[in-house]
Amino acid sequence: MSERERFERLRLIRSPRIGPVSYRQLLARFGSAGEALRAIPHLAERGGGRASVADAAAVEREIAATRALGGRYLLMGDADYPALLDQMEGAPPALIVRGDGALAARPCVAIVGARNASAAACRFARSLAQELGQREAVVVSGLARGIDTEAHRGSIDTGTIGVIACGIDVIFPPENAGLQEDVAARGLIVTEHPPGVQPLARHFPARNRIIAGLALGTVVVEAAPKSGSLITARLAGEAGREVMAVPGSPLDPRAQGCNMLIRDGATLVQNGADVMEAIGGFDPRMVRQGSFDFVGEPVSSDVAESERAAVVALLGPAAAPVDELIRLSGLSPAVVQTVLLELELGGRLERHAGGRVSLT
Known part of the structure; x- marks a missing residue:
């Protein structure tokens, strides 16, 4: 991982409305943190809102402050990122140690x-x-x-x-x-x-x-x-x-x-x-595997308005399992996950423990 990519990944997780799930999905879809950062405003607009990304200068100040305190970063995907933690659902993409x-x-x-x-x-x-x-x-x-x-x-x-x-x-x-x-x-x-x-x-x-x-x-x-x-x-x-x-x-x-x-x-x-x-x-074998293999979090680059409307219609203020949304909508996991990602970036979706989501 290049130093530039490391910086952009930290900037990605420090951006508003980006959590561990959306972080993985964005990297899976766009391949690099830089491309994901450039796509966030457009995805948020499709989700019915607006989104900004973390200011590069602010991230640079954070890095300088961390180093001055004797800390260092472990990013998910680094060889020394804790292996067992990497397998945890919702593991933090960036640690300071x-x-x-x-x-x-x-x-x-x-x-x-x-x-x-x-x-x-x-x-x-x-x-x-x-x-x-x-x-x-x-x-x-x-x-x-x-x-x-x-x-x-x-x-x-x-x-x-x-x-x-x-x-x-x-x-x-x-x-x-x-x-x-x-x-x-x-x-x-x-x-x-x-x-x-x-x-x-x-x-x-x-x-x-x-x-x-x-x-x-x-x-x-x-x-x-x-x-x-x-x-x-x-x-x-x-x-x-x-x-x-x-x-x-x-x-x-x-x-x-x-x-x-x-x-x-x-x-x-x-x-x-x-x-x-x-x-x-x-x-x-009892431990969930492959949290950062960019699998199991499918996203799509092509979602029809009718598909988006079908997913939104199933959502409400009560948290619902993502698997249930996929079953009831009859849509592919990739399409449903994409709609949820757009809604989250647009500020309209909240994620809960156990793979559940609700409208804000």
Whole structure:
């Protein structure tokens, strides 16, 4: 990949309304990021709106700021882009990393849990992370309060990856400033956000998909029934990764999420040996393959107005599966995907988890 193409790909993903799905579709259709950038205004117009592309000077400033902070880019398609994450649905086309990138190529286990975790759970998470490190596994977590913090502390000497929901120059939570710097110096910090981006609420579910995507399996130590940790576990399971949970007292609300996971089929684990045994049986065939092979995301260069109208008529404010739109419209996947891409670029379509879409 030439430096020019790398720059244009970063500019493409930084453009408004471009997400992982539309990014892949545009590259699949046009072959290069430069051609895709030139086509965006026309495609958006066909989708009933207008769209602009990221300013080249702004992207150049971002690159300069990233380098000044000691960060570097990993673009999807690079040889050192994390292989397991590459297979994750909705994997970020561009990562910014700081630290030892080789850690992401080693066997990784995610440890997540409650921010308001009990003292016993924090001690267990730290001990589990230490044991996994001794067994040559790298521990991945989110640098949040509670379980995440202890997971990083337990694995800082053997290999840890912190995935953050902000720019690499932003510290969150503030009390983890020293820990985040330590992880960057001795482990690896990963984000999909440019420098200066603050940790907004909507960024955390997206961060969780990176945590799940980097790891062979995810261990939930303590979590409430409706928590971000269970989102991470769900994403891991949907990607064909091992989902593990530490059982807790039914009298403690913080253990209910873990107990629910075990009831629903997650592997019960009590120590590092249990975790290594679970991921040792990991079958690569269960993982979705070819996320960046430019297959499975068909687009067409020729869509009739009647076909476009037929797809739009099936859409509404409630999210609908793309497969159902293809079935009900009777149109080819290429045509339906093209109409959805045009609507998205035109600001009229929103994409949801699980391959579902709705009109904005």
